[in-house]
Amino acid sequence: MTTDGTTAPRPPHQVLDATDIARVVTRIAHEIVERAKGAEDVVLLGIHTRGVHLARRLHARLTQITGRDIPLGTLDITMYRDDLRLKPARALEHTEIPASGIDGKLVVLVDDVLFSGRTIRAALDALSDIGRPRAVQLAVLVDRGHRELPIRADYVGKNLPTSLREAVQVQLADSDGRDAVLVGDRDYTARSTQALAASPHLPE
Amino acid sequence: MKRHLVSTADLARDDALLILDTAEELAQLSGRAVKKLPTLRGRTVVNLFFEDSTRTKTSFEVAEKRLSADVINFSAKGSSVSKGESLKDTALTLQAMGADAVVIRHHASGAPARLAQSEWLHGSVINAGDGTHEHPTQALLDAFTMRRHLNPGPGRDLAGRRVTIVGDVLHSRVARSNVHLLTTLGAEVTFVAPPTLLPIGIENWPCQVSYDLDAVLPKTDALMMLRVQRERMNAAFFPTEREYSRRYGMDGIRMAQLPEHAIVMHPGPMVRGMEITAEVADSPRCTVVEQVANGVSIRMAVLYLLLGGATLADSPRTDSSETAQ
Amino acid sequence: MTSYLIRNAQILGGAPKDIHIADGVVREIGEGLTVEADVDIDAHGLIALPGLVDLHTHLREPGREDAETVLTGTQAAAKGGYTAVHAMANTFPVADTAGVVEQVWRLGQESGYCDVQPVGAVTVGLEGKKLAELGAMHDSAAGVRVFSDDGKCVDDAVIMRRALEYVKAFDGVVAQHAQEPRLTEGAQMNEGQVSGELGLGGWPAVAEESIIARDVLLAAHVGSRLHVCHVSTAGSVEIIRWAKAKGWNVTAEVTPHHLLLTDELVRSYDPVYKVNPPLRTAADVEALRAALADGTIDAVATDHAPHPAEDKDCEWAVAAMGMVGLETALSVVQQTMVDTGLLNWEAVADRMSYRPARIGRLTGQGRPISVGEPANLVLFDPAYRGAVDPESFATRSRNTPYRGLDLPGRVHATFLRGRATVLAGELADRDGLA
Ligand SMILES: [Zn+2]
Ligand SMILES: [Zn+2]
Numbered sequence: 001m002t003t004d005g006t007t008a009p010r011p012p013h014q015v016l017d018a019t020d021i022a023r024v025v026t027r028i029a030h031e032i033v034e035r036a037k038g039a040e041d042v043v044l045l046g047i048h049t050r051g052v053h054l055a056r057r058l059h060a061r062l063t064q065i066t067g068r069d070i071p072l073g074t075l076d077i078t079m080y081r082d083d084l085r086l087k088p089a090r091a092l093e094h095t096e097i098p099a100s101g102i103d104g105k106l107v108v109l110v111d112d113v114l115f116s117g118r119t120i121r122a123a124l125d126a127l128s129d130i131g132r133p134r135a136v137q138l139a140v141l142v143d144r145g146h147r148e149l150p151i152r153a154d155y156v157g158k159n160l161p162t163s164l165r166e167a168v169q170v171q172l173a174d175s176d177g178r179d180a181v182l183v184g185d186r187d188y189t190a191r192s193t194q195a196l197a198a199s200p201h202l203p204e
Numbered sequence: 205m206k207r208h209l210v211s212t213a214d215l216a217r218d219d220a221l222l223i224l225d226t227a228e229e230l231a232q233l234s235g236r237a238v239k240k241l242p243t244l245r246g247r248t249v250v251n252l253f254f255e256d257s258t259r260t261k262t263s264f265e266v267a268e269k270r271l272s273a274d275v276i277n278f279s280a281k282g283s284s285v286s287k288g289e290s291l292k293d294t295a296l297t298l299q300a301m302g303a304d305a306v307v308i309r310h311h312a313s314g315a316p317a318r319l320a321q322s323e324w325l326h327g328s329v330i331n332a333g334d335g336t337h338e339h340p341t342q343a344l345l346d347a348f349t350m351r352r353h354l355n356p357g358p359g360r361d362l363a364g365r366r367v368t369i370v371g372d373v374l375h376s377r378v379a380r381s382n383v384h385l386l387t388t389l390g391a392e393v394t395f396v397a398p399p400t401l402l403p404i405g406i407e408n409w410p411c412q413v414s415y416d417l418d419a420v421l422p423k424t425d426a427l428m429m430l431r432v433q434r435e436r437m438n439a440a441f442f443p444t445e446r447e448y449s450r451r452y453g454m455d456g457i458r459m460a461q462l463p464e465h466a467i468v469m470h471p472g473p474m475v476r477g478m479e480i481t482a483e484v485a486d487s488p489r490c491t492v493v494e495q496v497a498n499g500v501s502i503r504m505a506v507l508y509l510l511l512g513g514a515t516l517a518d519s520p521r522t523d524s525s526e527t528a529q
Numbered sequence: 530m531t532s533y534l535i536r537n538a539q540i541l542g543g544a545p546k547d548i549h550i551a552d553g554v555v556r557e558i559g560e561g562l563t564v565e566a567d568v569d570i571d572a573h574g575l576i577a578l579p580g581l582v583d584l585h586t587h588l589r590e591p592g593r594e595d596a597e598t599v600l601t602g603t604q605a606a607a608k609g610g611y612t613a614v615h616a617m618a619n620t621f622p623v624a625d626t627a628g629v630v631e632q633v634w635r636l637g638q639e640s641g642y643c644d645v646q647p648v649g650a651v652t653v654g655l656e657g658k659k660l661a662e663l664g665a666m667h668d669s670a671a672g673v674r675v676f677s678d679d680g681k682c683v684d685d686a687v688i689m690r691r692a693l694e695y696v697k698a699f700d701g702v703v704a705q706h707a708q709e710p711r712l713t714e715g716a717q718m719n720e721g722q723v724s725g726e727l728g729l730g731g732w733p734a735v736a737e738e739s740i741i742a743r744d745v746l747l748a749a750h751v752g753s754r755l756h757v758c759h760v761s762t763a764g765s766v767e768i769i770r771w772a773k774a775k776g777w778n779v780t781a782e783v784t785p786h787h788l789l790l791t792d793e794l795v796r797s798y799d800p801v802y803k804v805n806p807p808l809r810t811a812a813d814v815e816a817l818r819a820a821l822a823d824g825t826i827d828a829v830a831t832d833h834a835p836h837p838a839e840d841k842d843c844e845w846a847v848a849a850m851g852m853v854g855l856e857t858a859l860s861v862v863q864q865t866m867v868d869t870g871l872l873n874w875e876a877v878a879d880r881m882s883y884r885p886a887r888i889g890r891l892t893g894q895g896r897p898i899s900v901g902e903p904a905n906l907v908l909f910d911p912a913y914r915g916a917v918d919p920e921s922f923a924t925r926s927r928n929t930p931y932r933g934l935d936l937p938g939r940v941h942a943t944f945l946r947g948r949a950t951v952l953a954g955e956l957a958d959r960d961g962l963a
Contacts, residue, residue, distance in 0.1 A: 076229070079241040079242070079243040079271075079508070079512075080241070080242060080243075084243065084512050084513060085513070087513060088513040089508060089509045089510070089511075089512040089513030090513070091222055091225060091226060092225070092226050092229040092230070093229075094229060094358075095229065095232065125242065128238075129236065129238040129240070129241070130236060130237075130238070131237070291843055291844050292842055292843060310844065311846075312844040312845060312846035312847065313717075313727055313728040313729050313798075313845065313846065314727065314729070314798030314844060314845045314846075315844040315845075315846075317797075317798045318798050318799075318843075318844050318845070321797070321798075321799075334728075335728055335729075335846070336728035336729075337727060337728035337729075338728070377728060380726070380728060403724070403725030403726075403731075404720050404721055404722075404724070404725055404731060404733075405721050405722035405723075405724075405725040405726075406725060408722055409725075409726075
């Protein structure tokens with residue numbers, strides 16, 4: 001179902017490698033410390049699946065930088081999605097809110113790709129059922145554009161202009177065996193996790 | 205997973221574990237200030253109860269409301285509905301109302317299966333107990349409770365755990381649902397009952413049978429006491445209540461024969477003094493209250509997994525075209 | 530009266546012959562007959578059997594005309610190849626008086642599609658307490674010789690003994706529906722593996738067998754004739770075989786559905802499989818087939834039991850028991866007995882016509898196809914294969930367990946005393962029959 005049938009789907013090409021990703025994570029960590037004034041009340045919440053891995057890496061960098069153990073948790077937003085009726089029911093991932101809670105804290109949501117914004121909308125809804133943070137910020141590895149909601153990221157690893165027929169695939173060693181960000185034609189990477197995100201009416 | 209939950213025999217191991225793991229996640233909800241999820245907003249769930257059951261009905265209702273479903277309670281007991289034709293009429297009515305799921309409790313074995321197979325209704329059918337046939341969500345919450353105590357953790361099953369089920373197996377839908385599910389999850393099931401209260405053909409069920417409770421207790425990880433109705437006595441299933449209690453009832457002395465880690469379960473409502481003494485029922489190893497809480501999580505998981513996702517291809521619901529890419 | 534020349538019919542499966550029918554009787558049988566007849570029928574490939582006789586039919590009239598009438602029931606019978614049926618007594622009112630049996634008999638006469646021989650109730654209101662006026666029913670125009678409380682069992686041993694003795698006076702027979710009532714309280718299906726799994730009340734084989742055992746002993750003791758309705762278990766077969774070996778006057782019938790279907794079908798909870806006696810196991814089916822083959826079981830009887838849709842379109846527990854069977858009986862017998870090599874067509878004629886007529890003491894029915902005999906016969910196409918379509922049935926009800934099932938054979942024509950009640954598979958006009 002390619003829109004122009006003249007070219008065969010391109011194989012994915014790498015836009016970030018492991019070194020790039022490590023550098024980006026370090027940069028975002030510094031930005032968080034800077035903007036959150038020492039990250040005193042920061043709580044990191046990784047959004048499943050790859051946001052959780054990224055949050056863990058950010059957490060490690062922040063610990064190095066600040067010398068403190070920043071609260072780290074995970075968030076599964078499945079039950080808050082607006083596309084539940086479009087796909088088979090999926091298994092839930094573990095939501096782990098740090099014992100200190102999120103009330104009055106600065107929650108930094110962490111995800112791999114920012115696309116339509118619907119995942120973040122769902123995450124904000126989930127957060128409001130869990131508690132009342134002082135503020136919520138968003139950190140993403142890649143912002144590929146095509147927003148469908150008034151949502152923006154506070155910390156962006158890389159802005160990556162893409163077309164809707166492209167798929168962005170984030171690979172992280174924790175789940176994929178290596179660190180890389182790839183861009184390729186949607187049809188070429190069919191069935192890969194991020195390929196689903198190439199559909200404009202589906203959230204990333 | 206299939207579109208309906210009529211029998212635990214329909215659940216493959218992966219389906220069962222998915223339900224247990226989902227319920228485990230949803231159980232966290234009870235500790236939160238806001239216990240509600242928006243997941244089933246705009247979905248209509250009907251509780252169709254042809255038989256009184258405040259406990260099961262309340263449990264389903266709480267689960268449905270926590271998932272933000274629109275809940276309709278359709279109590280059909282006692283009225284004109286005792287005659288058969290009205291199961292069909294009722295189903296047609298519910299279909300007209302746009303029920304996405306029907307939770308049905310019925311005194312006739314097979315009524316949910318009839319609904320699920322019929323053309324009367326297009327929504328999911330969830331069996332909340334049918335006659336002496338099955339009660340799948342009860343078995344799921346039992347397995348959930350056992351796993352928490354005996355092999356906790358997502359993805360874990362009950363492999364090698366020894367479950368002893370005592371009492372009126374013949375008339376028990378809980379026993380039937382449990383034997384399928386527990387076997388699927390790898391547990392070893394032993395039924396203990398007087399021979400009169402065991403169904404013909406049980407030798408071909410995937411379980412052991414014993415008439416001697418005391419011999420089985422030391423080899424038990426989870427003990428489940430089934431309710432025994434006093435009326436069975438009048439139909440000569442056993443001579444007297446006292447004799448039943450002596451041979452098959454659970455008391456403090458018998459409880460002491462259980463291994464240290466073993467739990468005592470009961471699907472409720474308990475007949476104290478008959479199948480279980482107060483000493484056992486109120487002991488810390490008795491999980492009855494916990495089972496009630498787990499029931500809500502399990503029912504939420506089932507509702508979410510049957511309704512939360514897309515309508516399956518075989519369903520004639522109108523929105524199924526949206527799933528086409 | 531229309532005369533017929535049936536060409537190249539295989540009488541009882543034998544070599545092709547022509548049959549000339551005129552004035553209600555078989556006029557001539559031979560090869561290449563040159564006689565003039567009003568209608569010529571090419572019966573190439575068709576089997577000619579004597580008109581079938583059913584010992585066990587529920588025609589529902591009077592009282593349940595929403596399920597069946599004598600007219601629709603006899604039309605169904607004709608389409609199934611029957612020329613005589615025994616109408617069971619469990620109507621509303623019960624056929625326990627001369628008045629009711631005469632009414633049913635008269636309705637049968639008016640129908641014209643099939644002879645209707647009313648069965649009289651053994652006890653008043655089928656209640657098992659007080660003998661009905663058996664003699665009066667026999668002496669009536671209906672000439673009742675078969676008595677049965679079918680639907681219920683004559684479970685009181687004394688009443689059963691008296692009934693057996695009493696009907697000897699007019700060569701009657703008691704046809705027992707063998708079901709020990711206490712053992713079948715709340716029973717929903719055969720008691721066994723499947724009932725245990727489905728949580729449906731069990732109907733043990735012993736509930737049937739214990740009554741049959743008692744009854745054959747009673748019949749022997751008083752020297753009476755006993756007929757056992759719808760034998761359904763291997764154990765029942767053993768008891769009947771034993772009784773016959775003793776030389777006792779016991780006959781038995783089996784239904785087509787018990788020759789084909791098993792309780793595994795109940796797993797669907799579809800009440801179309803709910804029947805009394807219940808569908809049993811594969812081992813029972815095998816024993817029943819063997820017993821029909823060796824003659825231990827004398828007859829195939831349909832137990833045709835029509836029910837309106839609403840009595841089956843419901844949950845199992847409240848559904849009515851019974852199946853329609855007149856229009857599929859011969860096909861089921863072909864599938865289960867002929868195509869399996871257990872019976873040839875000659876034996877089929879014996880089990881579905883000669884013997885049932887003899888048990889019912891019918892005259893002019895169950896006669897061989899030979900010159901001078903009443904022209905009651907059926908032409909059957911055994912090569913046909915097709916799915917059962919209940920919408921094509923003549924019976925008023927649709928509760929067949931064979932819907933959509935491929936069954937062999939179909940009735941091409943049925944003749945009742947020389948008149949075609951069915952021709953080319955179609956029912957004859959009623960005006961032509963009266
Ligand atoms: Zn009967
Ligand atoms: Zn009958």
